[in-house]
Amino acid sequence: MPDRKTDIGKLIVLMITAFIDMVGTLMIIPLLPFYAKSFGANGLVVGMLVSSFAIAQLLSAPMWGRFSDRYGRRPALVVGMMSSAIAYVIFAYANSMWLLFLSRFVQGSGGGTVGVIQAYVADAVEPSQRAKGLGWLSAATNAGVALGPVIGSQMLHFGKHAPGLAAAALCVLNSLFALRYLVESRDMVEARSSVHKPGRSRAAMMRVITHSNEPAPRLIWIYAIGIGAFQGLNAILALFLAARFGVTSGTIGYFYTYIGVISVLTRALILGWAVDRFGEARLSRLGQALLATGLATLPFIHPLADPAGLATRLGGLLPVSAVALLPFLPLALAVALLPLGTAFTFPCVTALLSRVIPSSERGLYMGVQQTFGGTARVLFPIAAGFAFDRFQELPFIVSAGLVAGTILLGLGMEEYTRPKREPEAAPAA
DSSP states (O other): OOOOHHHHHHHHHHHHHHHHHHHHHHHHHHGGGHHHTTTTTOOHHHHHHHHHHHHHHHHHHHHHHHHHHHOHHHHHHHHHHHHHHHHHHHTTTTTTTHHHHHHHHHHHHHGGGHHHHHHHHHHHHHGHHHHHHHHHHHHHHHHHHHHHHHHHHHGGOOOTTTHHHHHHHHHHHHHHHHHOOOOOOOHHHHHHHHHOTTHHHHHHHHHHHTTTTTTTHHHHHHHHHHHHHHHHHHHHHHHHHHHHOOOOOOTTTHHHHHHHHHHHHIIIIHHHHHHHHHHHHHHHHHHHHHHHHHHHGGGGOOOOOHHHHHHHHHTTTOOOOOOOOGGGHHHHHHHHHHHHHHHHHHHHHHHHHHHSGGGGGGGHHHHHHHHHHHHHHHHHHHHHHHHHTTTTTTTHHHHHHHOOOOHHHTGGGGGSSSOOOOOOOOOOO
C-alpha cells in the first residue's frame, strides 16, 4: 500500500513548483497584447501570437507524455521550466513581432509538460482523491495567476526588460527547487523495462476521433472545447477591456488577479466539498454551464452610465473608493462566472479521464488530452481575434454555444465513478 504521507508530500512540492511557474508565466501574459499593439498588431495578430504557444505545445505534448512515461515526470518538468526561462529572456529583449512569436514558440515547446503534471498527480494520488488533488494543484497555479499579473505590471516601473528578466530568474530558481525537492512519482525500474510501441500516440489520437462515443474521447472533447473557449477569451480579453472600459497595460493585471483570486478560493475551499457532494461528473456539468453563461453574458456588459448618481441613491452608504469601482460592478459579476466554471470543469474532467485509462497509459492519454486541448488553443484564439476585429460580441457568443453543447457529452459519466459491485458468493450447498 502506498505511503499516504509521502504522496501528500509529493503533491505539496508539485504545488509549490506549479505556483512559482505560473507566477512567472502570468507576469508576461497580460502584457503580451499591449506589446503586440505597440508593434502595430490587430486582434487577429494578437490571436495568432497567443496561438503560437499552443502550436508548439501541440507538437510537443505527446513527446513529453512518452518521455515522462519512460524516463520520469521529474526530468520532463525541469526541462520544461528551463525552456520557459529562455523564452522569457527573448521576450525581455523583443523589439519586433517575430521575436515575440519566437518567445512564445520556445515557451510552448516546454509547455507540453502540462499533461506530465496531470499524470504526476494521477500517479501520486488515489483514484477517489484525484479530482481533489487536481483541484489543489489548480488552486496553487491560480494563486500564481492572482499574484503574477500584479508583479509583472509593477516590474514595468523598472523598465521594459524587467518583467521578462524577472520571470526568467524565477524559472531558474524554480528549476533548482524542483531538482532538490521534487521526487519522481513513478517506479522507473518498471517504466524502463516496458517496450515503447511506435505509433501509440497517433493511434490514441485517432481513437478520440473515430470512437467519440467512448468515455475517454468524450472527456477529451469536453476538455478541448472548454479550454479552447477559455483561451480564446484570454486572447481578446485585454483588447475588449481596453476598448470598452479603458483598461491599460498598467491596470490589466488587476483583472487577472481578480480572476485568479476567485479561482484559488473556489479550488481551495469549495471544490473538495463539491466533489464529495455532487461527484466529478455532475460537478463538471455545472462548471460547463457556469462557463457558458459567463461567456454569453460578458459581451453585453457596459460601464454603468451614472455611478455617482447610483451612489447618491444609495444614500452615501458607499465610500468614495467603492464609488470609483461601481462602473466595473456588472463586469465583475460576469467575469466571476468564468473562474467558477473552469474550477469545476477541468479538474473533474481530468480526474474522470484518469479513471477510465490504465496507469501504464496515463502519460500518453494526458498528452493526447493536451494535444487536443492544444489544437483548440490554436484555433480558438485566431478565430476569436479575427471575429473581434469585425464584431466584438461574436467570439463570446460562439464560444458560449460550443461550451454549452459539451454538457451533452458529459451526460451519463456517473457510471464510470461508481465502485464496481463484487459478484455475490454462491450459496453454500
